[in-house]
Amino acid sequence: MYKLITTDGMAKRGSFDTVHGTIQTPVFMNVGTAGVIKGGISTVDLKKIKCQVELSNTYHLHVKTGDELIKQFGGLHKFMNWDGPILTDSGGFQVFSLTTLRKIKEEGVYFSSHIDGRKIFMGPEESMKIQSNLGSTIAMAFDECPHSRSSKEYIIDSVNRTTRWLERCKVHLHKLNSLDDTINKNQMLFGINQGGTFNDIRIEHAKTISELDLDGYAIGGLAVGETHEEMYDVIENVVPHLPKNKPTYLMGVGTPINILEAVDRGVDFFDCVYPTRNGRHGHAYTNHGKLNLLNKKHELDDSPLDEGCGCEACKNYSKAYIRHLFKSKEMLAGRLVSLHNLYFYNTLMEEIREAIEAGKYKEYKKNKIKNMIKLN
Amino acid sequence: MYKLITTDGMAKRGSFDTVHGTIQTPVFMNVGTAGVIKGGISTVDLKKIKCQVELSNTYHLHVKTGDELIKQFGGLHKFMNWDGPILTDSGGFQVFSLTTLRKIKEEGVYFSSHIDGRKIFMGPEESMKIQSNLGSTIAMAFDECPHSRSSKEYIIDSVNRTTRWLERCKVHLHKLNSLDDTINKNQMLFGINQGGTFNDIRIEHAKTISELDLDGYAIGGLAVGETHEEMYDVIENVVPHLPKNKPTYLMGVGTPINILEAVDRGVDFFDCVYPTRNGRHGHAYTNHGKLNLLNKKHELDDSPLDEGCGCEACKNYSKAYIRHLFKSKEMLAGRLVSLHNLYFYNTLMEEIREAIEAGKYKEYKKNKIKNMIKLN
Numbered sequence: 001m002y003k004l005i006t007t008d009g010m011a012k013r014g015s016f017d018t019v020h021g022t023i024q025t026p027v028f029m030n031v032g033t034a035g036v037i038k039g040g041i042s043t044v045d046l047k048k049i050k051c052q053v054e055l056s057n058t059y060h061l062h063v064k065t066g067d068e069l070i071k072q073f074g075g076l077h078k079f080m081n082w083d084g085p086i087l088t089d090s091g092g093f094q095v096f097s098l099t100t101l102r103k104i105k106e107e108g109v110y111f112s113s114h115i116d117g118r119k120i121f122m123g124p125e126e127s128m129k130i131q132s133n134l135g136s137t138i139a140m141a142f143d144e145c146p147h148s149r150s151s152k153e154y155i156i157d158s159v160n161r162t163t164r165w166l167e168r169c170k171v172h173l174h175k176l177n178s179l180d181d182t183i184n185k186n187q188m189l190f191g192i193n194q195g196g197t198f199n200d201i202r203i204e205h206a207k208t209i210s211e212l213d214l215d216g217y218a219i220g221g222l223a224v225g226e227t228h229e230e231m232y233d234v235i236e237n238v239v240p241h242l243p244k245n246k247p248t249y250l251m252g253v254g255t256p257i258n259i260l261e262a263v264d265r266g267v268d269f270f271d272c273v274y275p276t277r278n279g280r281h282g283h284a285y286t287n288h289g290k291l292n293l294l295n296k297k298h299e300l301d302d303s304p305l306d307e308g309c310g311c312e313a314c315k316n317y318s319k320a321y322i323r324h325l326f327k328s329k330e331m332l333a334g335r336l337v338s339l340h341n342l343y344f345y346n347t348l349m350e351e352i353r354e355a356i357e358a359g360k361y362k363e364y365k366k367n368k369i370k371n372m373i374k375l376n
Numbered sequence: 377m378y379k380l381i382t383t384d385g386m387a388k389r390g391s392f393d394t395v396h397g398t399i400q401t402p403v404f405m406n407v408g409t410a411g412v413i414k415g416g417i418s419t420v421d422l423k424k425i426k427c428q429v430e431l432s433n434t435y436h437l438h439v440k441t442g443d444e445l446i447k448q449f450g451g452l453h454k455f456m457n458w459d460g461p462i463l464t465d466s467g468g469f470q471v472f473s474l475t476t477l478r479k480i481k482e483e484g485v486y487f488s489s490h491i492d493g494r495k496i497f498m499g500p501e502e503s504m505k506i507q508s509n510l511g512s513t514i515a516m517a518f519d520e521c522p523h524s525r526s527s528k529e530y531i532i533d534s535v536n537r538t539t540r541w542l543e544r545c546k547v548h549l550h551k552l553n554s555l556d557d558t559i560n561k562n563q564m565l566f567g568i569n570q571g572g573t574f575n576d577i578r579i580e581h582a583k584t585i586s587e588l589d590l591d592g593y594a595i596g597g598l599a600v601g602e603t604h605e606e607m608y609d610v611i612e613n614v615v616p617h618l619p620k621n622k623p624t625y626l627m628g629v630g631t632p633i634n635i636l637e638a639v640d641r642g643v644d645f646f647d648c649v650y651p652t653r654n655g656r657h658g659h660a661y662t663n664h665g666k667l668n669l670l671n672k673k674h675e676l677d678d679s680p681l682d683e684g685c686g687c688e689a690c691k692n693y694s695k696a697y698i699r700h701l702f703k704s705k706e707m708l709a710g711r712l713v714s715l716h717n718l719y720f721y722n723t724l725m726e727e728i729r730e731a732i733e734a735g736k737y738k739e740y741k742k743n744k745i746k747n748m749i750k751l752n
Contacts, residue, residue, distance in 0.1 A: 011618055036706045038707065040708045042692065042711075060704075065704065069676065069714065081693055292454045302450075312420060316418065317457055319456070328411075328441065331415060331416035331711070332416045332417065332418055336418070347735075349572050
């Protein structure tokens with residue numbers, strides 16, 4: 001399903017066939033937590049901003065609207081009117097970051113909903129069941145994302161449990177895919193590598209899960225408080241021990257520079273809330289770094305957010321007008337900058353793919369980063 | 377400038393030439409208080425939802441972003457990237473409804489800003505100056521909108537002052553239009569009829585202001601607490617005393633049924649915040665009445681907001697999905713329903729124009745209202 005088209009150093013240029021279309025990698029997945037991109041962005045907009053893959057959150061869809069309802073409706077694709085690939089996370093990250101009163105057991109995690117305090121149990125089978133109900137293209141394995149400052153001893157225990165959970169995920173998803181009323185019988189499974197910043201644990205774990213012959217492999221538990229250098233070091237150490245003929249997904253990362261660096265270390269898939277979160281707060285990504293639109297210097301600036309950008313915001317509106325929208329607390333403000341930021345990320349990935357194809361990735365990366373750090 | 381194409385009973389079908397294009401009437405102006413439509417709707421969207429005229433608020437643009445800044449930028453058209461007609465209200469209504477510590481004098485009104493309490497003075501000359509700075513297509517005269525429960529004595533005094541203010545507006549706008557650095561030297565002026573629900577005062581005032589040969593005439597001070605029947609009665613009484621060869625504008629009105637009734641009494645221009653305000657709160661206008669999307673019965677409803685509607689929301693999303701967006705407090709919820717509601721209003725006006733042209737307005741109105749009251 002994954003075809004490695006070419007490489008440039010460690011950078012991979014691939015394509016990944018799914019029942020919902022072929023994904024060109026490296027790719028940035030556009031995050032729509034509750035089955036919708038924040039900032040008032042619809043799936044009609046996604047088509048216009050070069051989005052290839054939409055990512056939704058299992059936890060949020062489960063505790064709010066309910067995956068059973070979405071299954072009854074015909075699945076997430078039909079519900080949100082998106083015919084391209086969708087990746088759903090496993091819920092694990094939210095269970096460990098949003099909820100309170102968690103109890104981790106061998107069978108799974110007992111926790112209270114962050115919405116209404118309702119007691120919920122989620123284990124590998126429950127996570128697979130929810131993702132099967134949603135009918136996403138790619139399901140993520142249910143894992144534990146331990147605190148970045150956990151002891152080595154705790155991390156070893158946790159990673160071993162995550163491996164056992166992964167095996168249960170594989171078995172259970174296989175079973176769900178064979179049921180008559182399953183929405184997407186070709187749902188794929190990505191495993192998740194954990195191990196904090198301990199490279200020895202990470203490498204050992206990467207080797208173990210690689211043997212399970214999954215559809216793809218993610219590196220989880222990064223961008224949770226460690227430095228960028230520690231993160232790059234983990235990626236450099238782990239990637240060589242993950243299958244080269246499968247996509248590698250760096251979960252929840254990150255800034256444009258993080259992405260440029262991670263591609264150079266062999267990563268194919270990315271996702272991050274930065275483009276829309278920053279967009280809603282008036283921070284625009286540009287080829288010369290990040291702009292703060294609330295800055296008074298933009299008050300009369302009739303230039304677009306980023307010269308030469310082809311997005312709806314840049315083709316039609318000035319920094320001055322968008323600043324006015326933020327100052328007036330108007331919804332259009334967040335929408336325009338979120339649209340721009342996602343277009344910026346998706347265009348960056350397009351450029352990255354072209355640079356790898358041309359065999360000029362290192363040079364491209366160097367110039368790109370040099371320009372981006374100008375403003376920051 | 378106003379051409380009466382045809383009539384059907386009292387209903388007028390006209391066209392109104394402006395420097396920013398010709399307006400086909402009856403028309404609904406889409407309200408963008410602070411130079412932007414609420415609900416995350418851009419001027420690019422306005423082109424798609426059949427908007428002919430955008431309406432902005434003098435008071436909000438003056439106290440927040442500042443009309444001087446917008447003038448420096450080249451005017452409101454350039455600022456918001458809208459090349460069609462813009463009507464600006466005079467600020468009068470907001471001065472009388474939003475501010476505190478008002479003092480009404482012959483020269484104008486002293487009041488405190490609702491944003492920061494700053495003391496501001498606004499009179500006819502100031503309102504014309506601000507609207508000239510904005511460079512709108514049509515400026516509204518500065519008037520007093522008295523409380524609906526004011527005494528007849530107070531209303532007589534107030535209306536007389538409004539007439540004197542109107543004369544000053546006309547003189548001052550004429551002067552501003554002749555200045556070298558004025559953005560729109562063809563800015564037009566509409567006068568405003570007042571008089572509460574006292575038809576004798578209204579009629580007398582209508583006759584007086586008609587003599588001033590303005591570009592258009594508005595009926596103000598309605599939809600402020602009186603019944604629909606009282607409002608229709610005022611319109612029926614006043615319209616015959618306003619020039620037939622000029623557009624008549626019913627300010628701040630109203631529901632689709634209000635509009636259908638007012639057109640039948642000779643009104644050309646309308647504006648109202650209902651489509652976007654209701655849109656943001658999950659209330660959708662349809663040809664069968666108003667829907668509340670928060671209603672549980674829509675939970676699994678895969679039909680669009682209004683069958684046969686050509687708007688982006690109806691062509692792509694179900695009631696169930698939009699309901700989910702409201703329940704999840706996602707920005708896209710308000711955007712989709714606001715887009716739909718404005719499209720609904722603009723399409724209603726299109727139908728109204730066709731029905732008048734066909735000489736079947738009464739029949740059209742009767743059927744339309746019969747269907748609309750089904751759900752309400």
